[in-house]
Every structure is written in structure tokens, then in C-alpha cells.
Amino acid sequence: MGARFLFPNLFVNQDTPSNTVPTPTKTATPSKQSSVNQANAWQKLLGSTSAPSNWQVIPCATEATLLCVTSQGKDLGTVEVIIYALKDNPNFQKHLIEVGISGSSAADLQNPQFQNKLTNALQAWVADSYSRFTKDHQTKYANNSAFSTYPLQQVTVGKLPGMRYGFVRLKPDGGIQEQYIGYVTSDATQLYVITTSFNSSLSKGKFDNLANLAIFQPYLSAIAENLNLPTK
Template sequence: MSLSRRYPALAGIILVSNVLIACTSVPMAPQPEPTPETGTVVTEPAAPATGWADILGPVSAPENWQVEPCVNEVLLCVEADGELIGTVERFSYPLAEVNLQGGAPVTEEAQRQFLRAWVTDHYAAIEGDRKTADPNLSFAGDPPQAIAVGSLPGLRYGYSVTHPNGTLFDRGIGYVATDGDQVYVFTTGVISGDPTGSFSDEAAVEAFAPHLNTIIQGLQL
């Protein structure tokens, strides 16, 4: 099973240009829209949920910490005594964008297999990226653990990247789930050089981690 390495958190913006048609000097008359057949109900397609505000359920946090959606809708802001100390990033993409052998995972067992392969692929991508930047860095991935992501079966994963002397370079925590149509990813940690979906230090990550488990399980997915 070959999976895409990493998908961006923010969808691209598609600009659609209007084309002006002028075949003659006489302007074209606007064409009326077809009248729906009797009894037909015309509805607009529902916009997909894209931000934390759309899915956030009950929140949990250490004492004197606050958790709420950021102005940037793909980030969940975590504050301590009113000071921002970290964020959790969420993103999703269609399962159809993943190169799958044997088709989309329809059964629950097939979805679990897909998620395990996704984590393996993600670990390989992170390790390759970090070692390209510095071959002396060491990568260690945690065994993924089953966890509910809202109403969906999912996996919690984590990894650490360290310098030869043991000093932390990166610490990542993430959750991944699929409903057979979309892939949902939630990620945070201490990510060097990346303020998106990261915390100020490892102690803050570890203090918030059990509360994040609760938040992820309560999502309205």
C-alpha cells in the first residue's frame, strides 16, 4: 500500500475567471435557468466542516489552562493563564487522493490496516526529512495505539527526534482516522522551526497530552 507522504493543512484557493463572449456587437441576452419539475426540491450542497469550531465537543485542560478554536480555523489554541503556549492542527483530505491497492477500505478492519500503513508511511517521511537536514539526528516512533476519534476508530501515534547527545529536536503527537471517504489528521508537539500545531516546550506537551486524548475522543465526527 503506497500512501501520500504529507498533505497540507490548508486547501488551495482556486480562482475562477469569468470569460466574456462577444461574437457580435449585440450583447447576448441572459439565458433563463431551467424551471425545476413539479415536486422537485432544489437544495444547495452543504459546505464541508473545515474548522475546529465545526467539530469541537467537550474540552479538557489542566487547571488554569484554556482551550478554544484559534482565529485560524485549522488550529486549536491552548493557553495557560491567558498566554498562548501551543496549538493543535487539524486537516483532512479525500481518501481518493491516496494511491491504494485493492480499493478504498470499506470494512472496519480494512480501515485499521489503512491507518497502520498511514502511520508507517508518515514515520518514514518524518525520519527521511529530518535525516536529510541532519544525518546525525535519531528518529524513534512510538507503536500506534487504538483510540476513538469522535465516533470513528482511529490511531494515536507519536515520535521523537533527538541529537546524538540525547537533546530533543522534535516531539510529535498525532491522531489519524478515516470514515472511508475522508482522512482526518490532528497533530501537535514540539516541532523545530514550525509554529503550526506545536507547543513551546516538551513539558507543556506532556501536561496537555492526556487532556488532548479526551478532546479527540469527544470530537463531533
């Protein structure tokens, strides 16, 4: 199956318009009538945002962890962010210790050596996630559908080193059955996990239409790159 899994947004119907790398724009200020949830984590995280023409990207009003993607009043999908304190994610904390990062010492986030260590810890965390994804798939579907994790992509999330990762599951007769896309980064005090998906078992962070998710992927990459991280 090889190169078929190199880039998630290659899985687009040939009739779907291709997208160039989007140019971020300033986040729109909600009107007074808009019921934006001020407690939503995206309120502080969002820097510049970008979206296809006539699409809107804004923190959801009803959920404190969701970013809502809409078009002309229609809900298209959501992106979830989960922020873990290190004590709540002992697995990642273990990987930090393995690379020589201690929570007891101040993190020099701009130091290249520190960033390399942090990148190694993030890679190890994703490797654990891939092992779990693969095991879950084997338990649920055995050999009834093709499954592959994406090659890790090193990215920047805000001003922090990060990883883009995910997986795809194919229908027995061809076509995508399930897709999962994630970004992960850390400031060595908290772990930030940003996810969205298509046709997954997740209750949050998902798109109902695969084409819409494919169109949005490059814009999500630009949004992740421009997040306000590390937080002030």
C-alpha cells in the same frame, strides 16, 4: 533505545507534575466579546474538552485549522486539524481500495468488519508517514541525533477507529530536540489528521515549551476521543 519510546509523555522532566486521565468537561461557550472564528473546523469537531487547571482550549480566532491552548491570556500552543477529501489524498485512497473499501459504496461505520478494514488502511497510511519521517531525518541529520517513531496505538477518535502516532528526535548530549504527535481517522469519505509538536519545522500546530506539551498530551487524547465524528 527500546522501551524509552513506548509512551510519549514519559519524556517529562521529573519536576513536572504527573497527570491522571482527565475527565472531559463541556466545551465553554465563548462570550460575545470573544473573537472566535466561526469558520474554524474545530467549531464543529469539538465535543467535550478537558484541560489542566487555569488552561483554556478553544478554536483559534485567526486560523481556520487551529485549536488554541492558553493559560491566563498566555499562548501555550496549538493543535492543527487537516481534513482531506479522498480525492486530495490518493495515498490513503489507495490503501482503502487495498483493504476492500470503495468510495462508490456507502460506508457502514459501525460494522466491526468495516472498522477492521478501515483500521488496516489507517495503519498503512501511518506506515507511509513513518517511512517519510525517517527518510527526512536521515537527509537532514544523518547519524548526528537519535530518532525513533512511536509504536502505533489504536485509539478511538469520536466514534471512529483511529491511530495515535508520532516520533521523537534526541539531542546528541541527551534530551528531546523535537517531538511530533498525531491522531488520524477517517469516515471513508474524508481523512482527519490532528497534529501538534515541539520544536518542529511546522509553522502551525506546535508548542514552544516541551513541559507544556507533555502536560497537555493526556488532555489531547481525551479531546480526540470525544470529537464529534463522524460528522452529522
